[in-house]
Amino acid sequence: MRRREFISLFPAATATAMALPEARAQSANKTYRVVIIAPTGQFGDTTGRDPWTRLADAFVDGLKGLGYTDGRTVRVEGYSAEGDPQRIEDIATRVLRDPVDVIVAAGGGANEVTTTLKRLTRTVPIVMANSSDPVEQGLVASLARPGGNITGFAGNTGPEFEAKRLQLLREVAPGATRLAYLGLKIDWESPAGVGVRAAAAELGMAIVHAEHVASNYTDAFAVLGRERPQGLFVARNPRNFSNRQSITELAAGFPMVAVYPTREFTEIGGLMSYGPLLTDLYRRVAGHVDKILRGAKPAEMPVEQPTKFELLINLKTATKLGIAIPPLVLIRADEVIE
Numbered sequence: 550m551r552r553r554e555f556i557s558l559f560p561a562a563t564a565t566a567m568a569l570p571e572a573r574a575q576s577a578n579k580t581y582r583v584v585i586i587a588p589t590g591q592f593g594d595t596t597g598r599d600p601w602t603r604l605a606d607a608f609v610d611g612l613k614g615l616g617y618t619d620g621r622t623v624r625v626e627g628y629s630a631e632g633d634p635q636r637i638e639d640i641a642t643r644v645l646r647d648p649v650d651v652i653v654a655a656g657g658g659a660n661e662v663t664t665t666l667k668r669l670t671r672t673v674p675i676v677m678a679n680s681s682d683p684v685e686q687g688l689v690a691s692l693a694r695p696g697g698n699i700t701g702f703a704g705n706t707g708p709e710f711e712a713k714r715l716q717l718l719r720e721v722a723p724g725a726t727r728l729a730y731l732g733l734k735i736d737w738e739s740p741a742g743v744g745v746r747a748a749a750a751e752l753g754m755a756i757v758h759a760e761h762v763a764s765n766y767t768d769a770f771a772v773l774g775r776e777r778p779q780g781l782f783v784a785r786n787p788r789n790f791s792n793r794q795s796i797t798e799l800a801a802g803f804p805m806v807a808v809y810p811t812r813e814f815t816e817i818g819g820l821m822s823y824g825p826l827l828t829d830l831y832r833r834v835a836g837h838v839d840k841i842l843r844g845a846k847p848a849e850m851p852v853e854q855p856t857k858f859e860l861l862i863n864l865k866t867a868t869k870l871g872i873a874i875p876p877l878v879l880i881r882a883d884e885v886i887e
Contacts, residue, residue, distance in 0.1 A: 581623045581842055583612075584644050585678075586662050587655035589632040589764070589791040600790065600813045600827075601629070601655070607828040608653065608678070611835025632764040632791065637665050645670055651838050653678055654701070656787035663688050667699060674841045677701030678834045679827065681785070682739055683852060692852040700847040701837060702830050703854050704785065708744020714808055714823050715748045717860070718780050720878055721821070722806040725779035728756045731769055731796065732784025745782060754780070764788055770799055778805055785810035785824065793817060806872060815861040815886065820870065821878075825855030859883040 585608065590601030605627055617623040628644065630636040641662070644652065651674045654662040660683065666675050667688060677683060680703045689695035692703065719725065728749055736742050737758045749756040757776055761769040773781070781800050783789055789796060790813065797819040800807040809815060809822040833853070841847060860878075863886040867874050879885060 580621065581617075581650040582648065583623055583625045583651050583653065583838060584649050585625065585627045585653040585655055586637070586640055586644065586666075587627070587629045588634070588637060588661050588787050589656070590629055590787075600793075603813075604655070604678070604827055604831045607831040608835055611832040612838070615835060615839045617839075632788070634661055634763060637661055638669070641665050641669055645673065649673055651676060651841050653834055653838065655679065656790075660686055660688060663699065667697075671698055673698060674847045675699045675701070676834055676837045676841070676847070677703070677852070679704040679830055680852070681705045682741070685740060689852055692854075694849065695852050696848045698847050700850040700852055702834065703852050704825050704827070704830060705739075705741055706825070706854055708740050708747075711741045711745050712748035714810070715745055715752070715782060717821070717823055717878070718782065718806055718808040719752055719754070720875055721808075721872065722780055725806065726754055727776065727778045728754045728780040728782060729759045729773055729776060729778035730756055730782050730784065731759045731761065731773075731789065733762070733786055733788065734760055736784035736786055742784065756782075761788065764792060766792065766795065773799065773803065777803070781805055781807035783807065783809045783814065793819070801866065801869065804870065812859060812861045812884075815863050818866055819863060820866045820872065821860070821862045821874075823860045824858060826857040826859055829857045830855060861886065 628640045683689045759769040759772040793814045809819045810824040815822040862882045
């Protein structure tokens with residue numbers, strides 16, 4: 550397995566000895582193997598530019614907070630398909646060759662990792678870190694009782710939440726009548742995507758699908774250049790997440806208002822974002838993994854949803870674009886980048 554594809558997520562330099570909680574003392578002689586598989590991105594990026602590193606760090610910090618120590622009680626491995634969907638199955642197959650206690654499926658959107666793992670194993674516990682529509686996509690029976698070997702977190706809080714994000718765009722650009730939706734086909738056809746389209750119709754806005762496939766955005770960007778929309782709604786999927794630099798740079802070249810799904814876009818120049826705090830989700834994933842290692846059954850563990858959301862505004866970008874952010878929107882912001 551190539552070095553870029555795999556990395557130990559507990560850096561030796563930061564590993565610290567911790568006292569084990571009494572409840573886990575009986576397992577002190579076992580070192581659990583926990584694996585994270587992501588569809589894209591790079592773990593352990595020392596430049597700090599790849600957001601997957603931040604999310605992996607949040608997960609590892611969660612484990613440390615629960616008393617786990619690298620080499621003594623847990624070994625965490627991270628694997629990335631680096632944007633190639635065909636490599637997900639190859640990685641998963643090789644991971645499953647040796648005993649593994651829990652696999653964390655990173656990424657949302659099409660849930661490629663979870664879908665692949667479900668096909669390959671019905672026994673190894675799988676924790677979804679940030680799924681989109683696990684019930685709709687047949688990954689779990691229900692959020693309350695998922696059944697099988699899969700549980701975790703659904704980052705998608707439903708069509709109503711996405712409609713609120715569209716409403717935010719309208720507040721900043723009340724005169725916008727043409728909107729582009731940047732996302733995969735599965736995003737466009739999902740309940741969340743249908744909800745955005747319905748909300749746009751109610752607001753009197755025409756909406757066009759700027760569809761991208763995997764990491765190829767050529768056609769999607771061509772749609773933006775041709776249609777010249779006044780607003781850009783970026784779907785929540787791992788491809789957009791990892792390609793946020795290209796997306797925000799492109800949006801900056803158009804006189805339009807763009808709204809993104811998470812803070813990672815706004816931090817690097819996106820105009821504004823409203824969505825779940827992903828680091829909190831990944832930190833909570835550690836709690837699910839801990840429960841499973843102590844004997845809980847994924848089938849009986851409810852799939853949870855985000856509890857922390859945030860609105861970020863990048864005033865530097867607004868100034869460059871000549872966009873005035875309404876005072877009422879600024880007041881609601883959890884953070885303003887100036």
